[in-house]
Amino acid sequence: MDQMPDEAQTAVRTVARATTGYEGTIEDVYRRHRRRSRRHAVVSGLSAVVVLLGIGVAVRQIAEPRRVSGPAAAPATSIAPPAQRLLLPMVTGTYLVPDDTTVELDGNAVAELTPTGHLVKHAFVGREKWRSVVGLPSGGLVAAGRTELTVVGADGTTVVRRKTGGGDLIGADDENAYLWRQGVLREHRLADGGQRDLVSYPEPAAVDLAGDRLALVDRVNPCQTRVLSLADGRTVGGSALPLDGCTRITAVRLSPDGLKLAVAYETRGSRRLLVEQVATGMPLVSPYRTGTNEDRSVLAWQDDATVTAVDVPEGQENQQLRPLTIRVRS
Template identity: 35%
Template structure:
């Protein structure tokens, strides 16, 4: 491949590592990098913006041919009587200066600060060091943050890009609540793409060419939970809680698909024909694994960005609510959201661009 311009070199390299199951066609990664860099309006920090935008997407895999008729129970989750902590609302993709209370601003445009929207709708910055920008970061219940990002060991050196590029680390970093680095591990394998889906107290869950992989934070050992062949198709969005994995494929952009990671296979799917959905942007499983929330858009741009929720047990559509307009600088707004309990969803519409921006929070009850 010909040399690419230095100003997008890091962006493309990082995007390649962040595209879930990177198919080996850098042209596709390069196109995604340019598109998402425009969306983030961050010309001087394109690498960071692109990495964040592309976490866990575009896995090029074969289609699944059979489906389990029954829905196995969710496992690896708190008991029904246990008090489940609220999911932390991390502002994945936020890149700029934001208002945070009267007269206060928080700068999230660098490479060592990430943001969290805490109850009361204030932005809490966290220091996470160890990469040139973060593909993905996840806040754990115990206050730690798990993040994955690319680190250029040869800054300023033009190189031909791709998964074999020289001088690049993909660092998995765990920080304590005070920002102290507890773990920094290069998880790159030359010739392979890697990105992070999510993490819990013991493991990070990575997309590799082999499929969805559990990476033990203590030992670094890995095992495949869902193999490459079973995942089937390019992946737009995904989430994992306990043994339940939900994803949306490029080939069916409005059909959430449910997997059981113990079985390592698809067990159900939930088309959204009644919503006039054109694409799903993000998904988030509830803490008990019984519901999934999705951001989506309709073909009619006037309908804006919306949130819907599905209950797995009876396939009920629990809510369909407008949250943001589409158009202008960002056609598909950046939306972060998290479950506060089994039925309540808290989220934020996050502007990305020059100047000081204001995050718009929202609260949705799914009944």
């Protein structure tokens, strides 16, 4: 069975004798191969030139390191202003920030962490020390002291300063400030000081406002969120269940479109960040660990899908700020 039949052997010999062998030496083979390789290299080189011409600017930006003359140098590429500005709480200490500079905070200024990693200080304006501050997308600030409301323009000039009767500032836009006082959310018109009551609710443990929605955490259920409509006060969303492992929620921040809610909360030994879908209360991302329970969490949305969290330690030297930015899919 291992031998080829006689008829097959005869056919193979006939074909072999009729086949013309390769007329040349092995050197001829190598010579032809080198010619083909050169032609391929020329074509590939021309293609590479065309591609590099198309992306030359981007290649140069990556290949050449950016040279700066000092810590105040502007970044090489412009970044769109965030939808929400990230202002740190009134803390004291020395902080190392992502742009590799060290900034000292003495409690007499408000610090803002920019998307480029810079820490910018805004000095207090007015007779009272600010207790809460909101950054406007236009570049100005709205700040509340114990009894006074102050509006500072993007150029640092004082635009408004008036008595309000007190209250915690939880939000602001170019037309109104929103103050929480004695269980009532009040809208305060910046133009003339007119006020109206929006929602009555027991003092919350955490609260935020965006558009016509109010997110809060009550003290009875410290691990569940609730979102209310400012139009009629009804509940329009919130946590479907208490957050797993949560001991208390410390901060909430609604996305600019009001469809997502960033939640900072404590577990036993660590602080975490979660994003919920407002309508269903279901998580859109797995929890991220951000810091320890001794820190204070600050949240801000760069746009409707990108949120940044930073945990701020207080009262210690050379503390590092490590912002965490995540992109959320709807």
